[in-house]
Amino acid sequence: EIVMTQSPATLSVSPGERATLSCRASQSVTSNLAWYQQKPGQAPRLLIFGAYFRATGIPDRFSGTESGTEFTLTISSLQSEDFAVYYCQQYLDWPLTFGGGTKVEIK
Amino acid sequence: DVQLVESGGGLVQPGGSLRLSCPASGFSFSSYSMSWVRQAPGKGLEWVSTISGSGGGTWYSDSAEGRFTISRDNSKNTLYLQMKSLRVEDTAVYYCAKDSQAIGGHELVSWGQGSLVTVSS
Numbered sequence: 001e002i003v004m005t006q007s008p009a010t011l012s013v014s015p016g017e018r019a020t021l022s023c024r025a026s027q028s029v030t031s032n033l034a035w036y037q038q039k040p041g042q043a044p045r046l047l048i049f050g051a052y053f054r055a056t057g058i059p060d061r062f063s064g065t066e067s068g069t070e071f072t073l074t075i076s077s078l079q080s081e082d083f084a085v086y087y088c089q090q091y092l093d094w095p096l097t098f099g100g101g102t103k104v105e106i107k
Numbered sequence: 108d109v110q111l112v113e114s115g116g117g118l119v120q121p122g123g124s125l126r127l128s129c130p131a132s133g134f135s136f137s138s139y140s141m142s143w144v145r146q147a148p149g150k151g152l153e154w155v156s157t158i159s160g161s162g163g164g165t166w167y168s169d170s171a172e173g174r175f176t177i178s179r180d181n182s183k184n185t186l187y188l189q190m191k192s193l194r195v196e197d198t199a200v201y202y203c204a205k206d207s208q209a210i211g212g213h214e215l216v217s218w219g220q221g222s223l224v225t226v227s228s
Contacts, residue, residue, distance in 0.1 A: 032213075034214035034215070036152075036215075038152075043202055043219060043220055043221055044144075044152065044202070044215075045218070046214055046215060046216055049207065055214075055216070087151065087152055089152075089154075089214070089215075091212050091213045091214060094166050094212065095154055095168045095169070096157070096212045097154065098151060098152040098153065099151075100151050101151045101152075
């Protein structure tokens with residue numbers, strides 16, 4: 001099983017600042033990596049697929065990068081609606097696995 | 108617009124059974140794999156099962172294998188999850204989700220609002 005490890009667990013950021021979230025895979029997933037946003041009481045929403053492609057309707061302040069088994073989601077300038085929990089997911093192999101999540105909270 | 112609406116959740120005793128349904132609309136249902144993902148209270152996301160667009164391929168997590176059965180009726184545009192031998196640790200919100208492709212598992216493009224399953228005596 002490919003283990004996905006996200007850090008930090010909680011990120012405190014002021015509105016307008018940049019947020020950088022990390023996700024590490026226990027082995028190569030060759031860009032088969034997605035990021036999701038989940039707000040309280042809501043279903044997850046796809047943000048990024050293929051490590052760096054934005055999903056339909058996702059603003060360009062969200063970006064994804066890949067370096068080997070390390071993946072980064074960057075939110076360039078946090079808006080009030082961006083405070084949420086973010087999950088990464090690999091889909092290279094079964095079982096599909098998610099990271100434990102990073103909560104982005106208001107500083 | 109894609110719509111996925113889960114139903115069938117509720118309170119069930121340990122060892123009991125439950126069937127979740129997820130009627131879909133707004134896209135060509137048979138052209139996409141569909142998945143179930145669950146989230147225990149206050150916890151993260153856990154993949155449960157995926158079925159290919161034709162229904163000919165199914166995949167399960169270790170925790171679901173042998174107890175849960177994913178199926179679909181492409182004539183009714185509906186996804187199902189039959190759950191038996193339920194355990195307390197199966198308590199979660201169960202989401203159905205649309206895959207980006209017809210075969211296998213990929214990014215989950217659209218999600219329903221979830222159905223709560225509570226396993227308790």
